[in-house]
Amino acid sequence: xxxxxxxxxxxxxxxxxxxxxxxxxxxxxxxxxxxxxxxxxxxxxxxxxxxxxxxxxxxxxxxxxxxxxxxxxxxxxxxxxxxxxxxxxxxxxxxxxxxxxxxxxxxxxxxxxxxxxxxxxxxxxxxxxxxxxxxxxxxxxxxxxxxxxxxxxxxxxxxxxxxxxxxxxxxxxxxxxxxxxxxxxxxxxxxxxxxxxxxxxxxxxxxxxxxxxxxxxxxxxxxxxxxxxxxxxxxxxxxxxx
Ligand SMILES: [Zn+2]
Ligand SMILES: [Zn+2]
Numbered sequence: 001x002x003x004x005x006x007x008x009x010x011x012x013x014x015x016x017x018x019x020x021x022x023x024x025x026x027x028x029x030x031x032x033x034x035x036x037x038x039x040x041x042x043x044x045x046x047x048x049x050x051x052x053x054x055x056x057x058x059x060x061x062x063x064x065x066x067x068x069x070x071x072x073x074x075x076x077x078x079x080x081x082x083x084x085x086x087x088x089x090x091x092x093x094x095x096x097x098x099x100x101x102x103x104x105x106x107x108x109x110x111x112x113x114x115x116x117x118x119x120x121x122x123x124x125x126x127x128x129x130x131x132x133x134x135x136x137x138x139x140x141x142x143x144x145x146x147x148x149x150x151x152x153x154x155x156x157x158x159x160x161x162x163x164x165x166x167x168x169x170x171x172x173x174x175x176x177x178x179x180x181x182x183x184x185x186x187x188x189x190x191x192x193x194x195x196x197x198x199x200x201x202x203x204x205x206x207x208x209x210x211x212x213x214x215x216x217x218x219x220x221x222x223x224x225x226x227x228x229x230x231x232x233x234x235x236x237x238x239x240x241x242x
Contacts, residue, residue: 139223
């Protein structure tokens with residue numbers, strides 16, 4: 001007598017389980033695709049900004065990968081927005097509906113809502129953990145150091161800096177703004193080699209063995225300079241006036 005009641009209940013439960021498990025796997029698959037597409041967009045947005053790309057590619061991908069899903073749509077989407085101190089955020093809220101007939105003919109419908117937020121690649125260095133009020137911007141500021149001479153960092157306007165030349169790596173930009181020095185045959189220097197320019201006075205770039213190259217400086221982030229043991233110049237203060 002007991003078996004008459006318990007066995008059907010047991011069988012129905014098992015059948016329900018059999019229908020639910022693939023749906024759960026599908027939900028997991030949907031959220032994985034959302035994360036994966038957001039990750040890709042977080043990288044791509046650094047090179048081109050296209051708010052329409054993610055919703056389109058995501059919809060195509062999810063429809064293609066989840067044949068049992070009956071509908072999918074983006075409930076909410078924000079592209080490169082700012083929330084508090086964090087910029088470059090992406091948010092995608094999605095809804096997927098699965099309607100499935102289980103073996104005993106009961107139509108079960110499962111609605112899955114997912115919300116994923118990601119941060120796009122910003123190209124900035126953040127050494128302090130998120131949330132803490134670090135002085136990132138201050139650390140990112142460009143200062144000038146003389147790699148072979150002394151342990152001070154300087155402001156661009158410092159007279160030490162003005163009297164010296166800057167070492168940069170030869171690029172098309174450098175070639176566009178400066179002409180090669182004839183004395184040191186700088187025109188034979190190849191892209192990527194260190195060359196030396198006087199920002200204030202010179203119109204030429206030089207190679208290392210040119211007689212005009214004496215003390216040279218390089219650009220560096222203030223935070224990095226301090227990490228390497230440089231301290232502010234006593235004359236210019238290291239450019240600490242903002
Ligand atoms: Zn200085
Ligand atoms: Zn020269």
